Amino acid sequence: MSLALAFRDVGKRFGETRVLEAFDLEVPSGEKLAIIGPSGSGKSTVLRIAMALEGIDTGRVELMGETLWEGTRRPPERELRRLRLQAGMVFQHFNLFPHMSVLENIWRAPVDVAGIGREEAETRARELLSRVGLAERAEAMPDQLSGGQKQRVAIARALAMRPPVMLFDEVTSALDPEMVGEVLGVLRDLADQGGITMLLVTHEMQFAAEIADRVVFMDGGRVVEDGPPSQVIGAPVEPRTRAFLASVLRGADVRAD
Amino acid sequence: MTFDWAYAAAILPALLEGLVITVQATALGMVVALTLGLAMAVVRQGGPRWLGWSVGQFIEFVRSTPLLIQLYFLFYVLPEIGVALSPLATGILALGVHYAAYCAEVYRAGINGVSRGQWEAAASLGFSPWQTWRRVVLPQALPPVIPALGNYLVAMFKDTPLLSAITVMEVLQVAKITGAESFRYLEPLTLVGVMFLALSLAAAQLIRGLERRFGRLGRAA
Incomplete structure (x- = not known):
């Protein structure tokens, strides 16, 4: 199966802060991948690197079979623009x-x-x-x-x-609660229709569990747990995943009160 | 000394001719200032680092030296390096470059007002840098700064009498010559003052109109 996106041993820093460290991720074409994790875990950075809005420091990123980033080398502007056509992005703040x-x-x-x-x-x-x-x-x-x-x-x-790859960066986080549903509905239709590779960074666990083929839990710039939603969200193995989900679900309970 | 209305009427045509030169110098100077200022602001933001830095230094230099010295400098030095411009053209160039430095700062404020998300959205859609400027950034950056640019237009208009120092026959120069010929300065200088007042007020009105028209645009969605 061909890969839509591959991160290979990627390191990325903002100043002194390590955002990604020895980060590996393969996304097969057509997959719907949800990325979850605490804020600051580097999940949005993954999307921004795939969209070529950010470079990397070490490692290599491939988009639709072509090298997008390799170490600190920046592709020429024209090349960057051509590669960007392989991905589309939806932002938190529209x-x-x-x-x-x-x-x-x-x-x-x-x-x-x-x-x-x-x-x-x-x-x-x-x-x-x-x-x-x-x-x-x-x-x-x-x-x-x-x-x-x-x-x-x-x-x-x-x-x-x-674009063959669509990147969704916390697209419901800035919305009033009553508007989340309509946006998730559109994403669901898109997922059902198939054909597009989707990466969703999201805090909507329920939704991620519903539409994702696979869920990745990130913390501290690394993949901590990776598997089908039934595992990562339903029955997480890693203690950090459990702790995160517990805190998110507690938050949801508080909001429901 | 009483105001001689008949004399005022007699010299009015000559003064109006001078006023035409003044308005011409202002209009062309503003065209230079607006385009050169925009180019400098864009290069500062999106050009190579060394070029942006040089432009920044140039702006600082121009804003820190008097327009009159810049005028004299261009008037006396340009011919020495083989650039022969008429006094009026020299004046327009000096006004244009001087005010370009101020306009560049105004543009910069407008450009900084466009959020990073707009640049990123444009990049994610595959826009080239040029398309991003033209379609996304400038249409949002320019409308809010039109009133500020208009204020510089009025300021430049009021600076054009400095061109008399390099023999341009603008309205003040005409008034001085007229006065020297008849030994009457009250009428020509009063008329010149009234002309500036009238045109400045009209321009201010125009700017308020522009403010009403464009003030609303340029907010992020």
């Missing part, structure tokens, strides 16, 4: 372009970057908007949308470039 309509947010990159005709790109943008349930908001500006709607637009925007 990062929609506030000066563009919802529709333009989605068609702009296909037109400017992929060179697709404006008309075709708009048609595709409208299709994507219907898929995320926002067909009637095409002409709205981002600041007229709720958080959940913004995030659904952001998903559509990333999908418009048709």
